[in-house]
Amino acid sequence: MSWKAEIEELHQRRKLAAACGGPEAVARHHKSGKLTVRERIDTLLDARSFREVGKLAGKGSYDKDGNLVKFEPAPYVMGLGRIDGRPIAIGGEDYTIRAGTGFGSDRRKGGQGGFIEDLAYEYRIPLINLVEGTGGTVNTAKRKGYTVVPGYGQDGFERSVDLMGIVPVVSAVMGTTAGGPSARALLCHWSIMIRGQSQIFAAGPPVVERAFGKKLTKEELGGAKISADTAGTIDNVAENEEDCFHQIRRFLSYMPQNVWELPPPGSCDDPADRCEDALADIIPRSNRQPYNMRKLVEMVVDRSSMFEIQPGFGRAVITCLARMGGHVAGVIANNPMFGGIMDYKAARKQAHFIELCDMFNIPLIFFADIPGFMVGQESEANAILREGVRARYVGLQVTVPVFTVIVRKCYGMAGGGVIDRRGLNFKIAWPSAEWGSLPLEGGVKAAYRREIESAPDPAQREKEIENELRQLASPFRTAEAFAIEDIIDPRETRPYLCQFIDALQGRLKTQPGPKFKGGVRP
Amino acid sequence: MSRIEVKSEITGTVWQLQAQPGDRVESGDTLIVIESMKMEIPVITEDGGVVKEILVKEKDPVSEGQVVAILED
Numbered sequence: 228m229s230w231k232a233e234i235e236e237l238h239q240r241r242k243l244a245a246a247c248g249g250p251e252a253v254a255r256h257h258k259s260g261k262l263t264v265r266e267r268i269d270t271l272l273d274a275r276s277f278r279e280v281g282k283l284a285g286k287g288s289y290d291k292d293g294n295l296v297k298f299e300p301a302p303y304v305m306g307l308g309r310i311d312g313r314p315i316a317i318g319g320e321d322y323t324i325r326a327g328t329g330f331g332s333d334r335r336k337g338g339q340g341g342f343i344e345d346l347a348y349e350y351r352i353p354l355i356n357l358v359e360g361t362g363g364t365v366n367t368a369k370r371k372g373y374t375v376v377p378g379y380g381q382d383g384f385e386r387s388v389d390l391m392g393i394v395p396v397v398s399a400v401m402g403t404t405a406g407g408p409s410a411r412a413l414l415c416h417w418s419i420m421i422r423g424q425s426q427i428f429a430a431g432p433p434v435v436e437r438a439f440g441k442k443l444t445k446e447e448l449g450g451a452k453i454s455a456d457t458a459g460t461i462d463n464v465a466e467n468e469e470d471c472f473h474q475i476r477r478f479l480s481y482m483p484q485n486v487w488e489l490p491p492p493g494s495c496d497d498p499a500d501r502c503e504d505a506l507a508d509i510i511p512r513s514n515r516q517p518y519n520m521r522k523l524v525e526m527v528v529d530r531s532s533m534f535e536i537q538p539g540f541g542r543a544v545i546t547c548l549a550r551m552g553g554h555v556a557g558v559i560a561n562n563p564m565f566g567g568i569m570d571y572k573a574a575r576k577q578a579h580f581i582e583l584c585d586m587f588n589i590p591l592i593f594f595a596d597i598p599g600f601m602v603g604q605e606s607e608a609n610a611i612l613r614e615g616v617r618a619r620y621v622g623l624q625v626t627v628p629v630f631t632v633i634v635r636k637c638y639g640m641a642g643g644g645v646i647d648r649r650g651l652n653f654k655i656a657w658p659s660a661e662w663g664s665l666p667l668e669g670g671v672k673a674a675y676r677r678e679i680e681s682a683p684d685p686a687q688r689e690k691e692i693e694n695e696l697r698q699l700a701s702p703f704r705t706a707e708a709f710a711i712e713d714i715i716d717p718r719e720t721r722p723y724l725c726q727f728i729d730a731l732q733g734r735l736k737t738q739p740g741p742k743f744k745g746g747v748r749p
Numbered sequence: 750m751s752r753i754e755v756k757s758e759i760t761g762t763v764w765q766l767q768a769q770p771g772d773r774v775e776s777g778d779t780l781i782v783i784e785s786m787k788m789e790i791p792v793i794t795e796d797g798g799v800v801k802e803i804l805v806k807e808k809d810p811v812s813e814g815q816v817v818a819i820l821e822d
Binding site: 515516517543563564565567568570598599601602606666668 | 760787
């Protein structure tokens with residue numbers, strides 16, 4: 228073979244790249260309980276589906292005869308693979324090589340504005356970022372001889388922004404990230420981190436200590452408790468790497484390849500006409516008492532199809548991807564364990580989830596039990612009005628059908644946000660439902676003050692008015708006026724929804740492509 | 750023995766105390782019920798342990814993130 232020597236060299240170079248940062252660095256990495264980026268990619272993707280691109284990129288050292296004597300691979304591994312048979316672009320920093328920090332001045336072999344983002348963009352396929360890097364270093368100035376303006380050259384976030392309207396992007400924070408990689412971890416449709424192993428922040432503990440004199444551990448500054456549960460910066464939390472990969476595959480199973488396609492239909496062995504008896508008495512008679520909304524949703528959607536997004540953040544609302552008769556649907560359910568009250572976190576979470584579903588042509592189902600926006604000085608200071616109205620604004624820009632099931636309360640401005648005002652305005656209710664501008668309790672005194680105060684027995688009069696209004700509040704009266712499209716036996720919820728979700732699939736096919744949204748969000 | 754802080758996740762007033770100092774509680778148990786916007790909202794412990802202190806009494810106002818009980822495990 229005439230090219231034998233060169234082909235041998237090629238294989239030798241591939242071998243050098245496959246060794247990551249060398250046996251010692253890899254052993255250290257393993258010792259901390261982590262997989263190398265190559266192992267991660269192999270575990271996450273369909274078996275033997277990874278086709279690496281740019282494996283030869285790196286820094287070679289040569290002797291005076293031009294023979295390669297040493298090779299440091301570029302600290303980023305990327306390529307094409309498959310998940311559930313569908314093509315995926317994937318890349319991640321190699322932490323065993325200089326802690327995954329930038330590769331020379333060429334960002335093309337890197338996650339940020341690099342080849343892999345272009346590949347996802349040009350081929351219209353989802354992108355997975357396995358993020359484990361700490362961004363730029365001051366050394367760059369020494370190498371270049373000058374300092375650069377952030378966003379210089381090819382290392383801006385332009386492509387990341389383009390991708391957000393075109394293909395699903397997933398970020399997994401696999402270790403400690405700061406600076407640029409942290410920002411990139413946010414530029415995605417869904418993100419995940421590993422409890423105890425991943426931390427994400429704008430700047431790490433040493434920088435914080437210099438700025439404020441406060442000593443914090445990485446975990447205290449940007450562990451899952453802060454980044455996911457408190458801030459909602461990262462959406463979901465995995466218990467370990469295996470769980471992380473499982474959740475990534477799960478998330479993508481609900482997503483189309485791009486905005487021109489519909490989410491993949493799943494096989495469904497759960498009968499669409501399944502009626503759960505337990506739904507008939509899941510709502511307590513007292514409208515003050517909590518119940519398990521997660522259980523309610525689980526009983527309605529296809530068995531085991533519920534995948535929660537941001538389960539630890541803004542817990543007054545539950546957002547999840549699920550399937551109904553095999554079709555993907557986005558479910559938004561108020562959580563009575565937190566009163567179902569819309570606070571600023573729940574509002575932010577709801578707005579984000581609506582956008583996510585709308586972008587990828589996923590119809591929405593609301594299970595409403597919402598007494599209103601959170602009131603009080605604290606809530607006002609947290610901008611409940613701005614966040615709450617933004618959630619409504621986003622809800623009014625959707626192009627997918629929205630279906631509403633009012634299971635209990637639906638009050639006020641927040642209640643208005645669960646209804647498809649833009650579309651069919653199709654809402655059904657359970658017999659336990661109640662609604663209005665505000666709940667009767669407390670509202671009577673405000674609306675009838677003069678009449679109550681001038682009555683011989685004010686307390687008695689207040690009670691009388693409340694009773695009168697309570698009779699009018701029966702959901703059946705609203706149904707008589709067709710101001711609610713239907714009241715159903717709670718047990719019929721699944722068959723009812725499945726039939727309509729199935730019927731609207733044709734509509735979804737009529738609106739492929741990027742969503743252009745005008746206006747300035749409040 | 751570690752000290753575990755149990756926080757209220759919501760602003761409201763204390764409606765009911767359901768645990769006393771000395772009680773052994775398990776993960777998922779309700780310690781206190783907060784009333785907020787006319788709803789009863791349980792303060793649930795994520796960890797098991799022995800209740801060392803209940804830091805609020807009925808009708809006390811509480812804010813989001815306020816520590817309302819201390820456990821020891």
